Amino acid sequence: GAVVSQHPSWVICKSGTSVKIECRSLDFQATTMFWYRQFPKQSLMLMATSNEGSKATYEQGVEKDKFLINHASLTLSTLTVTSAHPEDSSFYICSARDLRVAQPQHFGDGTRLSIL
């Protein structure tokens, strides 16, 4: 149980392109989803927290106009990296949990984003 699917797993695109990453909870309802970024050999850094049906809460230093988050349903959240540049290249990971029950965050498999 508690499966989180993330798509795509790998994206390579040109500078200036916008890229959308999807995060789905497959067998539970995710009241809350989290988006992390991980640079090589470093730990996960939380970018933002999204609650279903409301605006995302961004961590300090994360540009909300650059990283658009939408959490329109209890099973889907999307992260759009707008006008991506090479410095946005990273590993993006989402996690999800249902705050109504006692459970840990479960992670998707991540998306490796490479901007040329």
Next chain:
Amino acid sequence: EDKVVQSPLSLVVHEGDTVTLNCSYEVTNFRSLLWYKQEKKAPTFLFMLTSSGIEKKSGRLSSILDKKELFSILNITATQTGDSAVYLCAGTWGGSEKLVFGKGTKLTVNP
């Protein structure tokens, strides 16, 4: 100052060895501590600890929390090459659901 500090950052052992990974955390409004294993992709959940002194066990892995000394350990007995991974410790504080991760311990198990 880091809220979660893991040690060692890197560890190389031989198959069959027992390893202990450490995680210390900031005390103010601490609520829970979690361990994850990360191989090539995203972290997979191992344990969540909220109470002091109660060991959680899953096969060859076990973990315990010491709220007095503000740390947790993750033990792996009879290590196998498949245990090679980065082990991440994370905490939650207060009413927030945010996970704050440590830098991780990279474990390499050689045959």
